[in-house]
Amino acid sequence: MLELLASFSPAFILIAAGVLAGFIPTSKPGTFISKVLMIGAPALALVLINVIYYGQTENTYLGGQISFAGIELTTLRIDSLSIIWGYIFCFAGILNGIYGLHEKCKITDTSALIYTGAGVGAVFAGDLITLFMFWELLALSSVFIVWRGGPKSYPAGMRYLAMHILSGVLLLAGLVIYGRATGSYAFNNIGIDAPGGWLMLLAFGIKAGFPFLHNWIQDSYPRSSVTGTVILSVFTTKLAIYALARGFAGTEMLIYIGAVMTVFPIFFAVLENDLRKVLSYSLNNQLGFMVVGIGIGSQLALNGVAAHMVSHILYKSLLFMSIGAVLHRVGTAKASELGGLFRSMPYTAVFCMIGAAAISAVPLFAGFVSKAMIITAVFENGHLVVYAMLLFASAGVLEHSGIKVPYFTFFAHDSGKRVKEAPWNMLTAMGITAFLCIYLAIPGTYGGMQYLYGLLPNEVAGAAKYNPYTDYHVIFQMQLIMAAVFAFALLKRLGLYPPERRAEILDFDWTYRRLGLSLLKWGSAIWTRLGAVIIFVLRGMFANIGKRLYQVFSPAGALSEEAPTGIAVVLIAGMLSAALFIVYFL
Amino acid sequence: MTDSKNSSKRNSSKRNPVLSPREIVERAEAHPAAVPFLWLGSKxxxxxxxxxxxxxxxxxxxxxxxxxxxxxxxxxxxxxxxVIAFFSYSFVVLSAWPLFRLLSRPENYYGEDDVDGKDGEGEDA
Structure with a gap:
C-alpha cells in the first residue's frame, strides 16, 4: 500500500480533490463534502509526506518517475530542503480550509485545493519540467482566487496572470537552454553562470517579488476576497523562495537584491491606508530577509531561510486572517475608517497582536527564533552594510505590521463601529495559528522550537547549534522594540505621525498602468490616423497607376495606336532583356 | 454609625463604580470579553x-x-x-510626509474602484 502511495506526488491528491470539489453541487450536503475535502485533502497529503519520507532510510526519496518524450521526470523528491516546505504548505492548506468554512463558493474551494496541490507539487519536483508544469498550474489556479474579489478585481487579475505567464515563459526558455547545454533537467543548484540561469533567476524573481517586479503582490492580494487573500499569501512567493534556495543558494547578487527588498516596502507601507495592502508590502519586506539568506548561502543562513519561511507563513496568515475577519464584519479594511474595534472583536484583536508580535520578532514569538538566524549569518559573513540595512528594516517592520495594523484597526480613535466578533471558524483558524506563533518560539523540552529547528535542512550539532535565547540577543532585541514603540508614542503625542488618508499611492506599476497604457493609447491613436493617411495615399497611388495603365493598354491607349515596327521591336527586346536579367540573377 | 455608613458607601462605590451614561452604553455595546478592558480605549x-x-x-x-x-x-x-531603532523608526514615519505629497493621487487615479475585495465572498453557510 505504501509503495502505491509513494509512487506519485501527494500533490495529485490535492488536485484531484480540487477537481472533485468543482463537480459537487452547492446544496447543503454538497457544501459539507466540499468543506471536508478542503480540510481532509491537505491533511491526507501531510500524513502521506510524513509516511513516505520517514518510511525509508535514505536522506532523499525519489519517486513518481514518468517518462515523457524520452525525458525521465521525477514528480516526487522529498529531501531535507523540500520536506519543510511540503509540511507547511499542507498545514497552511488545512488552516485555509478552516478559515473559509463559512464561505459557500465552489470556485474558491476548487481553486484553493488545486493551488495548494500545485504548490506542493512544485516543491517536490525533482526536475525542471515538472517544476514548470506545477509553476504554470499555480498561476492558472490562483488567478481565479484573485477574481473572486468581484468585478473590480478583474483588471488586477489580468495583470497578475500576465506577470505569472511571463514568469512561466522565462522559466521554460531557461530550462530548455539549460537542458540542451547540460543534457540534464534535474532541479538542483543552477547558478547564474549556467546556460539559461539568468532567465530562470528572473522567472523565480518575478514570483519572489524582486524590486520592480513586485507590484503584482500589492496589486492582486488586497483585491481578492477575504478568504482568497489568506490563501494567496501562502504559496506563490514561498515557492519562489524554495526555488531560489534550491537553484541559486550562495548567489551574491541576491544579498543586495534581498536587502533592497527589505527596505523599500517599508516606505510604501507607512503611506498606505488599505491594511491588506500594508500587509502585502510587509510580505515583500519579509521575503527580502529570506532572499538575503539565500544569497549568503551558508548552512546557518539557509536554516534561517527555512525557519523564517515557516514563521512567516504563520504570522502573515494570522495577520491577513485578522484583517480579513475585520473586513468580513465591518466591510472595509481602510485604516482611516477603522479604530476601536477591540470593543467588538476582542479575540480577533488578541490574535492580531500575536501576529504583530511574531513579525516584530518579540522574544517568545516565532519571528524572534527565525529572523535572527539570517541576520547573524549576514553579520558572520562580514556584510556590514547589509547587516545595517536589515536592522533598519527590522525597525521598519515594527512600524507597518507591528504597530500600524493592530493599532489603527483595534485601538486608535473609536470609529463607532459595533460589529459581531468573527465567525467561529475564523477564530478557530486564527487561534491555531496564534498558538503556533508562540509555541514554535518556546525553547526547552516542552517548547516547539526544537521541532522547528529539527526540521531545518542543515543539521548543525554541538557549539555551532544556533541558540537565539542568549541574554544579549534578548536584551538588544527588546531595546529595538521598546525604542520603536517609544518613537511611535512620541511622534503620536507630538502630532508628527501622519494621519491615515484615502489615496492611491504610486509605485513602480505606474510605469505600465499609466505610462505604458498612455503610450499604448497614443500609439494606437497615431496608428489609426497614420492608417487613414496611408490608405488615402495608397488609394490615390493605385488610382493613378490604374489611370496610367488604362492610358497605355486600353483600346484607346497608347499601345493600341499605330506605331512604327522599330518601336515594337525595341519594346520586345527590352522586355526579353528584363526577363533574362531576372532569371539569371534571381 | 454615620461614619461606618459612609465608609461602607465608599467601599460599595469602589466595588460598583457609578458609571456615566456613555460608559453604560459602551459596556452594553461591547463584546462581553472586552468589557474588563474598555479602559484601553480611554484618553x-x-x-x-x-x-x-x-x-x-x-x-x-x-x-x-x-x-x-x-x-x-x-x-x-x-x-x-x-538609538538605531529610535532614529530608523522616526525616519520612516517622518519620511511619510514628503512621500505622501510626492506619490499620492486620488483614489480613482487608475480608473479602478477601491480595493476592498469583499464582493466576491460566497454567502455564509
Missing part, C-alpha cells in the same frame, strides 16, 4: 501609554551595558539598538 490610557515603552527602553538600555553583544559590529555599544 488617559492612550495619553499615558508612552511611559511603558519609555521605562522599558531605559531598563533594556541599562541592561545592554551589563550584557554586551558577544561579537559587536563597529557601531555597537551598550544601547546601540535603542
Amino acid at each position: 488617559k490610557t492612550q495619553r499615558n501609554f508612552i511611559y511603558i515603552p519609555l521605562v522599558g527602553m531605559i531598563v533594556f538600555s541599562i541592561l545592554g551595558f551589563f550584557y554586551p553583544v558577544s561579537k559587536p559590529a563597529p557601531w555597537d555599544f551598550g544601547f546601540s539598538y535603542t
Whole structure:
C-alpha cells in the first residue's frame, strides 16, 4: 500500500480533490463534502509526506518517475530542503480550509485545493519540467482566487496572470537552454553562470517579488476576497523562495537584491491606508530577509531561510486572517475608517497582536527564533552594510505590521463601529495559528522550537547549534522594540505621525498602468490616423497607376495606336532583356 | 454609625463604580470579553501609554551595558539598538510626509474602484 502511495506526488491528491470539489453541487450536503475535502485533502497529503519520507532510510526519496518524450521526470523528491516546505504548505492548506468554512463558493474551494496541490507539487519536483508544469498550474489556479474579489478585481487579475505567464515563459526558455547545454533537467543548484540561469533567476524573481517586479503582490492580494487573500499569501512567493534556495543558494547578487527588498516596502507601507495592502508590502519586506539568506548561502543562513519561511507563513496568515475577519464584519479594511474595534472583536484583536508580535520578532514569538538566524549569518559573513540595512528594516517592520495594523484597526480613535466578533471558524483558524506563533518560539523540552529547528535542512550539532535565547540577543532585541514603540508614542503625542488618508499611492506599476497604457493609447491613436493617411495615399497611388495603365493598354491607349515596327521591336527586346536579367540573377 | 455608613458607601462605590451614561452604553455595546478592558480605549490610557515603552527602553538600555553583544559590529555599544531603532523608526514615519505629497493621487487615479475585495465572498453557510 505504501509503495502505491509513494509512487506519485501527494500533490495529485490535492488536485484531484480540487477537481472533485468543482463537480459537487452547492446544496447543503454538497457544501459539507466540499468543506471536508478542503480540510481532509491537505491533511491526507501531510500524513502521506510524513509516511513516505520517514518510511525509508535514505536522506532523499525519489519517486513518481514518468517518462515523457524520452525525458525521465521525477514528480516526487522529498529531501531535507523540500520536506519543510511540503509540511507547511499542507498545514497552511488545512488552516485555509478552516478559515473559509463559512464561505459557500465552489470556485474558491476548487481553486484553493488545486493551488495548494500545485504548490506542493512544485516543491517536490525533482526536475525542471515538472517544476514548470506545477509553476504554470499555480498561476492558472490562483488567478481565479484573485477574481473572486468581484468585478473590480478583474483588471488586477489580468495583470497578475500576465506577470505569472511571463514568469512561466522565462522559466521554460531557461530550462530548455539549460537542458540542451547540460543534457540534464534535474532541479538542483543552477547558478547564474549556467546556460539559461539568468532567465530562470528572473522567472523565480518575478514570483519572489524582486524590486520592480513586485507590484503584482500589492496589486492582486488586497483585491481578492477575504478568504482568497489568506490563501494567496501562502504559496506563490514561498515557492519562489524554495526555488531560489534550491537553484541559486550562495548567489551574491541576491544579498543586495534581498536587502533592497527589505527596505523599500517599508516606505510604501507607512503611506498606505488599505491594511491588506500594508500587509502585502510587509510580505515583500519579509521575503527580502529570506532572499538575503539565500544569497549568503551558508548552512546557518539557509536554516534561517527555512525557519523564517515557516514563521512567516504563520504570522502573515494570522495577520491577513485578522484583517480579513475585520473586513468580513465591518466591510472595509481602510485604516482611516477603522479604530476601536477591540470593543467588538476582542479575540480577533488578541490574535492580531500575536501576529504583530511574531513579525516584530518579540522574544517568545516565532519571528524572534527565525529572523535572527539570517541576520547573524549576514553579520558572520562580514556584510556590514547589509547587516545595517536589515536592522533598519527590522525597525521598519515594527512600524507597518507591528504597530500600524493592530493599532489603527483595534485601538486608535473609536470609529463607532459595533460589529459581531468573527465567525467561529475564523477564530478557530486564527487561534491555531496564534498558538503556533508562540509555541514554535518556546525553547526547552516542552517548547516547539526544537521541532522547528529539527526540521531545518542543515543539521548543525554541538557549539555551532544556533541558540537565539542568549541574554544579549534578548536584551538588544527588546531595546529595538521598546525604542520603536517609544518613537511611535512620541511622534503620536507630538502630532508628527501622519494621519491615515484615502489615496492611491504610486509605485513602480505606474510605469505600465499609466505610462505604458498612455503610450499604448497614443500609439494606437497615431496608428489609426497614420492608417487613414496611408490608405488615402495608397488609394490615390493605385488610382493613378490604374489611370496610367488604362492610358497605355486600353483600346484607346497608347499601345493600341499605330506605331512604327522599330518601336515594337525595341519594346520586345527590352522586355526579353528584363526577363533574362531576372532569371539569371534571381 | 454615620461614619461606618459612609465608609461602607465608599467601599460599595469602589466595588460598583457609578458609571456615566456613555460608559453604560459602551459596556452594553461591547463584546462581553472586552468589557474588563474598555479602559484601553480611554484618553488617559492612550495619553499615558508612552511611559511603558519609555521605562522599558531605559531598563533594556541599562541592561545592554551589563550584557554586551558577544561579537559587536563597529557601531555597537551598550544601547546601540535603542538609538538605531529610535532614529530608523522616526525616519520612516517622518519620511511619510514628503512621500505622501510626492506619490499620492486620488483614489480613482487608475480608473479602478477601491480595493476592498469583499464582493466576491460566497454567502455564509
